[in-house]
Amino acid sequence: MSTLKHKGKGPQALTANTLRDGLNVWLTPEFEWSMNYAEALITEDTALIDKMNTCGERDEVNNLVVGVYFIDVEPDTGLPARYREKFRVKGPTYDTATLVPLEIQKV
């Protein structure tokens, strides 16, 4: 859980991958996991961040998510500060799946 401890500056969000399907998720204000970043809890409140931390640890132990960590969020835009995290939010800019009819895609 070493990556989980809050070390960032400014507003934070908590992200992870679901254990079963591996997809990216963010912790919501209801302390549930959403695949929609727009629903992410973003806060600078240290008490709330501690609670998010506890929630992340709990859900890892409960085998709901893996690879939990905090990300820095830009105060102005509400988007992740790090370039890599912006991609986790937006998904691939090119995916060959767009060439495949949706009805034959499992995912």
Place this chain on the structure above:
Amino acid sequence: MYRYDEFDAEMVSSRVDQFRSQVNRRLSGELTEAEFRPLRLMNGLYLQLHAYMLRVAVPYGTLNSTQMRKLADLADKYDKGYGHITTRQNVQFNWPQLTDVPDMLEELASVEMHAIQTSGNCIRNVTSDPYAGAIADEIEDPRPTCEILRQWSTLHPEFTFLPRKFKIAVIATEKDRALVRAHDIGIEIIKNAEGETGYRIIVGGGLGRTPIIGQVLREFLPRIELLPYLEATLRVYNRYGRRDNKYKARIKILVQETGIETFREQVEAEYSELVPLDIAVSPEEVSRITDYFAPPAFKKLEACEIKTKDSALARWMKHNVLPHKVDGYAIVNISLKPIERAPGDVTSEQMRVVADLAEKYSFSELRTTHQQNLVLPHVEISELENVYKALQAAKMGDANIGLISDIICCPGMDFCALATARSIPVSQAIAERFQDLEHQSVIGDMQIKISGCINACGHHHVGHIGILGLEKAGVEFYQVKIGGDPSENTALGQVTGPGFSQEELIDGIERMVDHYIEIREAKERFIDTVRRVGVEPFKEVLYV
């Protein structure tokens, strides 16, 4: 091609059961993620930027139609309807769910495939010449040697936890289509002065953050000594390779720090302690395995050429079709580099088309290439037009093999958890800028290679033009190398200087290409001109 015996089948099948149990125990919480991670990696399952990724082994790049159809089925049933050919001839699926992976592995086992040793600090999938068994100038088909290495290295008890991953490539021609000098061990099948067939062993090559060209460890190794000698080499690496720093753990660093002479002495000393015949493969066993790779039942055909007025077909035959060792046959390269797509990606529909073509025209055989394309190795020349039309209809008829748009490109930031910048859009932008096929023909042989981080999965160090994607303060920029060469004249490119935005990069590449066309002599390729005039004139036009 090789067919599993009862031991292979039992091993792969039991491995599926084992992994299914491991997944169930992970889901129930009996295994923590820390305990499970090395187990899933041993079965080729990574967790990437957006999802899990499953890497399926394609031993030495050889597949049959049934296996290709199975990959297509897996793509539809468990993924998003496509797969990706890697620079080590494997196939990756970008979106599998953990809960489905045991079923995927079971389906793969049904067609004699698996994902074992496609990750982890072990001996990885052995790669080879995609034209093996079809090209005229090979000393012998290298695949029996690859298969012997596969059997030796699979679940080898001593070499399952090496200091770092270990990659081996084998070729049997003077022309290198497998990048052997950029592998931990490269093996060239050669003949000595007495006409005996044996091996030249090259060690300590690699790309990544410390690119090094491999050096000759043994100039000629008799055939019978192959496994004992490799066993000794791996033992020396296992003993002295650094485990304190993963960035210095590859054998290339050990060889560089030790010096090739001392390293050779260490290997020979270890070798002298072995009882070689305990490990050596008997000639009878070599013969048994070689029989699996016996040539298909070629017809007796006259040597012939196709004369066509169809300029598109003529261009395709010029760039994508190569002479075969048997009269009347040809080797067909299938480009997976259309302008608007991600290099190496192939949809399930296309996989089925290729499987059908292989079945109808190539004895059900096909190959994956480290250049991220596919090959039909044995096509009758009289059927080339039919093959071309079918490929064209499936959007795989691009006549650009070896040209500027035949780019090696890693998945980059679009998929990879380690990447620092995107590489797919850069590849697409270059292909779009040079989309005129006539102009591509005029430019001629050109190897552009793009990596989205310093780990160099896109082989940028050996690109005639190599591109490395980096990021600073939220902005992607691209560093350029010039003068690399992935062929038998392996060379590492030189960094030109500060990086560019994507737009500046494409303009700069165009200026370098224009400059090359302006100053080239006779039939010089881009790389020949760079060697003749040096990197400096190209830097000048790049940074104009």
